[in-house]
Amino acid sequence: MSRIQLLDPTKKGPEAEALEKQLRQLVIGQDDAISKIVEAYQGFRTGISPAGRPVGNLLFLGPTGSGKTRIVEATAEALLNNPAAVIKIDCAEYQHSHEIAKLIGSPPGYLGHRETHALLTQEALNRHHTEELKLSLLLFDEIEKASDSLWNLLLGILDKGTLTLGDNRRVDFSCCMIFMTSNLGATEMSALVAPRVGFHSPCSDGSAGKARLNGKITSAGIAAARRRFTPEFINRLDHIVVFKSLSAPELRRIIEIELKTVQQRIREAASDTQFCLAVSDSAKEFMLAEGTDVRYGARPLKRAIEHLLVHPIANLMASRQIRRGDHIRVTHVHGAPTLLFSREAETEQAWCAGRQAA
Numbered sequence: 307m308s309r310i311q312l313l314d315p316t317k318k319g320p321e322a323e324a325l326e327k328q329l330r331q332l333v334i335g336q337d338d339a340i341s342k343i344v345e346a347y348q349g350f351r352t353g354i355s356p357a358g359r360p361v362g363n364l365l366f367l368g369p370t371g372s373g374k375t376r377i378v379e380a381t382a383e384a385l386l387n388n389p390a391a392v393i394k395i396d397c398a399e400y401q402h403s404h405e406i407a408k409l410i411g412s413p414p415g416y417l418g419h420r421e422t423h424a425l426l427t428q429e430a431l432n433r434h435h436t437e438e439l440k441l442s443l444l445l446f447d448e449i450e451k452a453s454d455s456l457w458n459l460l461l462g463i464l465d466k467g468t469l470t471l472g473d474n475r476r477v478d479f480s481c482c483m484i485f486m487t488s489n490l491g492a493t494e495m496s497a498l499v500a501p502r503v504g505f506h507s508p509c510s511d512g513s514a515g516k517a518r519l520n521g522k523i524t525s526a527g528i529a530a531a532r533r534r535f536t537p538e539f540i541n542r543l544d545h546i547v548v549f550k551s552l553s554a555p556e557l558r559r560i561i562e563i564e565l566k567t568v569q570q571r572i573r574e575a576a577s578d579t580q581f582c583l584a585v586s587d588s589a590k591e592f593m594l595a596e597g598t599d600v601r602y603g604a605r606p607l608k609r610a611i612e613h614l615l616v617h618p619i620a621n622l623m624a625s626r627q628i629r630r631g632d633h634i635r636v637t638h639v640h641g642a643p644t645l646l647f648s649r650e651a652e653t654e655q656a657w658c659a660g661r662q663a664a
Contacts (some may be wrong), residue, residue, distance in 0.1 A: 332380035335556035368549025371603020391434035397452035447654035464542035491530030
């Protein structure tokens, strides 16, 4: 008599687990979107994605600054080691039907046929393929701004995974993950979350209250999408993911990521003037206060870091107030309109030791 062994269908393969881990480090507060990307990638790696269709058709809804575009770039960074390895179509440039020729080229005999080069060619899709991974990432940004002609073009791509260019060449999207972003419903979502966002505990209403709020936000986003897009378009999507507005604890995690990015920029830009940058908690809280806006998500925070931290550091470097091996400490005094920068000189030996330890 054979023994029955229970299997765990929630366990992922090592490639999908690595992708999920890295995305959670790069993107904060959008676990639902991460799980949908990892799910599509796992199907692609095992070869059981639906035949003749793209690897995944994902529509991301949510307020500006919530990470919709960032998560696509993070996926490219995690899979292809290059956040720019995304074919990005800015749909604001395709608000008129004749502008579709920029994507597929003009047919023979039409004015501008030889001058108009299609953007969505097979060569463009395959440009970032590697020996290990033959996967393309295609992003239609702010899809709601596109003309009906672009939506009709997408219907065939999303359903059959193919596109016929103006010169009758065919493009295969079966190894392509397609992302679409939209701000539809952002006003309704912001109205729901605005009274609750601030520097307080995100669990002040309890987990049940948070779940109800997230459910209302998701419903508002999906309802807005259904009002704007046709049923034929909606039915070709694998998932509609509504991005949540970022809370104060999530913004605190984002500032840590952004500060690491600043340190990396310093290392790459100042090879002959290497120095260590330490930002105090008071300085972080000041930048958070200056860069927090419920309407615009993480973007004001990034601008605050550039204005309050990066630009002053550039001045200090240009005026040679910072020398190799210095330890630059950034603090903030309550009520001051700017950050305070101080220097603690270190010996070259101590600097090298610190670099090796890091």
